[in-house]
Amino acid sequence: MMSLHSLSENSPNEERPKVKRKHRELGAPKRKAVFPKEEYRQQRSALGSQTEPSVVMPRNAKCNEMQSNQDGDGDENETADIDGSIELSAYEKKRLKNISENAEFFASLHLVETAARLREMLTKRPSHGTKRKKPKKAEDEIVCRRSMRLLKIDPSGVPLPDPPPQPESVVDQYTLLPPGPLEMIPENQTAQNEMFKGVLQMWIKISQPRNKSTEKLSGMKRYQANLTRMVIAEDTLCKVTKNRICCMAIHPSETRTLVAAGDRLGQVGLWDLTQQPRENGVFTFTLHSNTVSCMDFSPANPAHLLSLSYDGTVRCGDFTRTVFEEVYRNEECSLSSFDFLGDDASTLIVGHWNADVAIVDRRTPGTSYEKIFNSNMSIIRTLQVHPVNRQYFIAAGARDVHIYDLRHITSKGMKPLNFLTQHSKSLASAYFSPVTGNRVVTTCFDNYLRVFDTSCMSSKIPLLTSIRHNTNTGRWLTRFRAVWDPKQEDCFIVGSMARPRRIDVFHESGELVHSFLDECLASVCSINVMHPTQNILAGGNCSGKIHVFKG
Incomplete structure (x- = not known):
């Protein structure tokens, strides 16, 4: 070591x-x-x-x-x-001093006491029971006061007698008007108004039967030029009915412009555009208690204006006798449309909402003679007779269009001669072309206008054209109905939802021929009608106004 x-x-x-x-x-x-x-x-x-x-x-x-x-x-x-x-x-020494200072700091935080309190809180079990509320004593309850009038007692406690029944001051707007003729007295004019008497005399003079025009149809260029010259002005715009217009008719006179319109509440308005100011030429009548869905002037006597309503009545206004006669009445079912079976207008074919079809003969004295047949459809919206072969008629239903032959009607019902079933949604109308009837235009709620070839009724009817067109008018506008121009076999008129507001004219091929646009046309015209011989177009909107374009 x-x-x-x-x-x-x-x-x-x-x-x-x-x-x-x-x-x-x-x-x-x-x-x-x-x-x-x-x-x-x-x-x-x-x-x-x-x-x-x-x-x-x-x-x-x-x-x-x-x-x-x-x-x-x-x-x-x-x-x-x-x-x-x-x-x-x-x-x-410095290290021990720091340790002691840190210990004093942590001691000042009282962490030990806080931890002990937390442990005590956690060890305590919360009570899950709920305290029951003590029931209130009967004397503490508040007694609700009740009206002595509602109890039907007087202050002394004696019961009051029952009050006498009050007379009904409000009449249901769908209550049927009394059967029989109605006097031709305008609601907005007095009975002794000399102006209305003068209009009646004028109607008698211009309402002479006319021969069918043998003039050839004009070419497309000339037709477009005529449409371009048609304009609207402030004096050709007027409110004719109180409510939404559902149907229109234009008088065939070539010297005076007379337009008739039916609204949603059963009112019929007549407008003579030659009267100035324009309000003096408007005459309104309450002929029905529900929507007027179809009206037309008689082809045999233009002094007769026929109107059909949902209330189950058909009336004829005779301006020579100043009376509205009742032509047909069915209180069990609503009516939808009608048409004349012959040029003499003595026989009508009437469509019902429950898909029944009635043949009404006006020549029978007193109540018109009728025959009712079932069409085997769900409903009938519009009905029209073929312009040439009067034994055929077309009916637009819910989603299908049927063509019938009156010669094959039996007591068991009617079987359709042909079908048009290319529609995917509800239909609004179906009409033959005005001269030959070789075309049918339909208006459907699936935003399409369709043109069919009906030149051969016995074979399958082909679809010629489908035109994309917005037809979703909603619940506040009358449904669009595409109608043919009586002066042009291959063109039809329909309202439009586009902005600015317009009325469109289409060719059967789907080509847009013309659109009527103007600052005065500021609303949707759902119902439109063309004059049979003149360049005059009338369109009605949902507020009862009529817009007239004249060439």
Whole structure:
């Protein structure tokens, strides 16, 4: 074993601590190695007399510090006395001071007390029971007061007698008018009005039967030029009915312009455009109690104006006798449309909403003679007779169009001669072309106008053209009905939802021929009618106004 003296000689450059030399000189016994835990106990006993609070030292820091002291790598300022007392260095004092300050800070936060309170709160079990409300005593309840008038007693407690029944002041608008003729008295004019008498005399003069025009149809260029010259002005725009217009008819006179319109509440309005101011030429009559859906002037006597209503009645206004006669009445079913079976207008074919068809003979004295047949359709919206072969008629139903032959009608019902079933939604109308009847135009709610070839009734009817057209008028506008121009076999007129507002004229091929546009036309004209010989177009809107374009 190597002695200390030899070790000091082998390392002359290493300076040994003075404490260790002093112990050797005094012959003190050699110090035993102190392990970190024992050294920590010695430091803790040495600090026991100080007033600083006790702190817990990190284990890693204690081990590292004790190990460095054991290896002899401590600070040079650290000294040890003979009795074992240890003097701390400046670094150790600062470190212990920081530890004590941190301990004081955490103690000021009262974390231990807060944790204890939280534990107490968590250990307490919440009560799941609900407290029952104590029932109120009977004397505490509030008694509701009731009206003595409603109890029908007087203040003394005596019951009051029942009041007498009040007369009904409001009459149902759908109550049928009394059967029989109605006097021709305008609602907006007096009975002794000389102007109305003059209009009646004028109607008698111009309402003479006329022969059918034998003039050839004009070419397309000439027809377009005539449409371009037709304009509207402020004096050709007037409110004729109180409510929405559902049907129109134009008088065939070539000297005067007379337009008739029927509205949703059963009112019929007549407008003579030659009267100025224009309001003086309007005469209104209440002929029905429900919607007037179809009207037309008699082809045999233009002084007769026939109108059909949902209320189940057909009336004829005779301006020579100033009376509205009742032609047909059916109180069990609503009517939808009618047409004349012959040129003498003595026989009518009437369509019902329940798909029945009635043949009405006006020549029978008193009540008109009728025969009713079932068409095997769901409903009938419009009905029209073929312009040439009068034994055929066409009926537009819910989603199909049927063509019938009157010669094959039996008591068991009617079987259709042909079908047009290319429609996917509800139909509004179906009409033959005016001269030959070789074309049919239909208006459907699927936004298409369709033209069919009906030149051969016995074979399958082909579809010629489908025209995309917005027909979604909604519930507040009358449905569009595409109608043929009586002067042009291959062109038809229909209202439009486009802006600015317009009335369109289409060729059977689908080509747009002309659109009537003007600043005075500011609304949708759902119902339109062309004059049979003159360049005159009349369109009615949902507020009862009539717009007239004249060439």
